[in-house]
Amino acid sequence: MQSILKVQEVETRFGENLVHDGINLHVKEGEIYGFLGPSGCGKSTLMREVIMLEHFSKGSIELLGHKLENIKAKQAQELRLQWGVLFQSNALFTSLTVFENIALSLHEYTKFSKEMIRDIVSFKLDIVGLKQSDGALFPSQISGGMKKKAALARALVMDPKVLFLDEPTSGLDPISAREFDALIMNLRDLLNLSVVMVTHDLTSITTTLDRMAVIDNKKIVAEGSLEEVLKIQSPFIERFFKMEG
Ligand SMILES: Nc1ncnc2c1ncn2[C@@H]1O[C@H](COP(=O)(O)OP(=O)(O)OP(=O)(O)O)[C@@H](O)[C@H]1O
Ligand SMILES: [Mg+2]
Known part of the structure; x- marks a missing residue:
């Protein structure tokens, strides 16, 4: 299956603060993909880089066949019409x-x-x-x-071809959150969407995500299906999934 998003060796720096130190991941067409990791690890920043609201310092991001690091204004405008974004604040x-x-x-x-x-x-x-x-x-x-x-x-x-969601179920009661999960899965099938979401909602992670990338300590420590990710030794993964039993 074709990749709609390829992130290669991305480095992000805010002054002295190195947030991403060589991030690599790829999202395939039609999948629901999650960015996971502890608070402050740079999930929202990575998503903002992908939708061109934030610059990255090094590396390459290719979205729907366009390399963002050297994209021209006209192409950028065309690309902006090919995705939809749901911000956490709505x-x-x-x-x-x-x-x-x-x-x-x-x-x-x-x-x-x-x-x-x-x-x-x-x-x-x-x-x-x-x-x-x-x-x-x-x-x-x-x-x-x-x-x-x-x-x-x-x-x-x-x-849009791609839908970006930042913490879509946060602030919702459990019933509304599960309803929203089901909605996203239905819409993916109905509209042939690819979905990239930042989430720390464990139920969303286990029920909706096809694959995910876990960021910890500035790098991707695991990428794959839930089953694949659970096999990786990482303090964040152990704490995160153990916490919920
Ligand atoms: N525009 C900016 N200028 C300076 N620092 C920034 C900027 N945007 C993000 N950062 C820093 O980048 C780091 C990652 O922030 P980010 O919001 O991406 O984390 P996150 O993983 O989404 O966290 P959370 O789960 O709490 O939402 C933080 O240290 C933050 O202070
Ligand atoms: Mg965030």
């Missing part, structure tokens, strides 16, 4: 309704008619499990679980 615009939040990129990047935009937004509301009437509500009027779904619908509005 980052919904509070002054816009759920419908308007989802429709935003369609107004910005397409010349679709009002009717077409309405139909697309309506479909996205549907696939994430929101009611059509939820579209009229403002973010302040909906629950945490609904906010996640609205932000997910917005991330999917341009029909």
Whole structure:
């Protein structure tokens, strides 16, 4: 299967602080892939580098066939339309309704008619499990679980090939979190997505991830399926999985 993301020997430095010291991983098309590791090990930073919100100091990142270290502005813009991102904070615009939040990129990047935009937004509301009437509500009027779904619908509005999720189930109650896991798996199948997520939710890890990379002490200490990762001797892996029994 084809790789959609290749990270090779990536080094990240913030002044004196070396965060990544030669990170290597690859994500295959169609898989749900996790970035794992202790707090502060650089999971979010790595994801931000992949979506071009942060620079890396050395190495190479290739996303959907584009090497990010020497990408031109026009290609970067095209690439940005091929992924969707769900930030931990959701980052919904509070002054816009759920419908308007989802429709935003369609107004910005397409010349679709009002009717077409309405139909697309309506479909996205549907696939994430929101009611059509939820579209009229403002973010302040909906629950945490609904906010996640609205932000997910917005991330999917341009029909991305890849979906990036940073801690998608954190802050959700256990039932909503499991519902969200199931939603991500369904959408992967329905929309032929590849999914890259940062998570420390053990249930999400065991039920949704096809493969994962564990970062510890600035390097990848394990990459593979859960079964493969559990065989690796690493203090983080031992503590993390033992803790939950
Ligand atoms: N823009 C920045 N400038 C300086 N240092 C940064 C910047 N972004 C991240 N860092 C540092 O990089 C390190 C990794 O941060 P990051 O947020 O990626 O960790 P994380 O693995 O996502 O942690 P958590 O699980 O707590 O979210 C931290 O030491 C952080 O202070
Ligand atoms: Mg983080």
